[in-house]
Amino acid sequence: MSPEISTQIRHGALIITFVALSALLLYTATYSHGRLSSASFSSSFFPSDLNHSSAPDSTAELEQILNKASMVNKTVILTTLNDAWASPGSILDLFLKSFKLGDGTHKLLNHLVIVALDQKACNRCQIVHKHCYALVTEDVDFQHEALFMTPNYLKMMWTRIDFLRTVLELGYTFVFSDGDIVWFRDPFPRFFPDADFQIACDHFLGRPEDMNNSPNGGFNYVKSNNRTIAFYKFWYCSRETYPGLHDQNVLNRIKFDPFISNIGLKIRFLDTANFGGLCEPSRDLNLVCTMHVNCCIGMERKLADLKIMLQDWRAFMSLPSDLKNQSIISWRVPRNCRYTFSDNFVFSNKS
């Protein structure tokens, strides 16, 4: 229980306690969209047998791995992985399976780099995939369980932003995808050709340039250039302006900052019709590229709904082509996931 909540319970009347608990619920739900939930952080991070502590070595190794995985135009696909999501039959397996079942996505696995956050995830990656990178951070003690929204959890999320900045500085354009996103179609044809930073949404308001859209940090396409590098530095530094906030919520604040227009960064929000999720499913299976089990707390629930999505996709793919476009198959999800669209809509407005 968080310190704020225990204070409320000690001092508060019943009504105040109720309000506080609701706030925690809203807070937790908002912060966990597409994020690694507390259950996922049970591993010991960065064990001493991984000696990547000297930065230059580590960057050289990263560069080598990116180079091997890259498309000809220096573009890679990145995901992060920890122990809890890596075990056989877990989220990683469904993630990789979706590329194989998807329409034109199998080849994209050649360009996917799995960024392992602990030793077990690294070992598992090496068994199931060819491009693995162990992300090791010197000054953070991740030996103990990093509970959701604790300082260690936040450090982990911010480490990721800092890592992605390094990738941009090395000259690589990337698609970052959380591991709990299934890929059914090649997303590249759906990206805006002229934007610097494109990001999926929990809720899409209808216009890609509308800054009021609620972005989801679990999926983005970022071109490597001076504007995006400056932006990632600014984003990372803004964690100090908004202490205790998750990278996604900080993004929600800084998206209006004049810094963005001053550097000329072009941001576009991706339509949930193509890049959907449980917050707002992509209804037409003819259009879907990716589906995220966002608005969903807990690994078991995520796994259950991911499995249903893969079944739905298979059923869709087995239809004769003249039936495919008649929308006779739609998603049966969310089914196991707790947060419905309306719950979440309230959360977004409050955050």
Ligand SMILES: *[C@@H]1O[C@H](CO)[C@@H](O)[C@H](O)[C@H]1NC(C)=O
């Ligand atoms: C880690 O690497 C550094 C530099 O390559 C080396 O000097 C050091 O001895 C290594 N430490 C361990 C525990 O292997």
Ligand SMILES: *[C@@H]1O[C@H](CO)[C@@H](O)[C@H](O)[C@H]1NC(C)=O
């Ligand atoms: C890079 O190459 C991929 C694969 O051919 C393509 O889909 C993508 O659009 C290219 N990116 C750019 C910025 O041209």
Ligand SMILES: *[C@@H]1O[C@H](CO)[C@@H](O)[C@H](O)[C@H]1NC(C)=O
């Ligand atoms: C980006 O910055 C580098 C180093 O400051 C500079 O050499 C380069 O010309 C810049 N590129 C663009 C496109 O502005």
Ligand SMILES: *[C@@H]1O[C@H](CO)[C@@H](O)[C@H](O)[C@H]1NC(C)=O
């Ligand atoms: C479905 O696809 C067929 C063949 O591609 C096309 O003739 C038909 O107009 C499509 N129907 C709809 C509703 O889009």
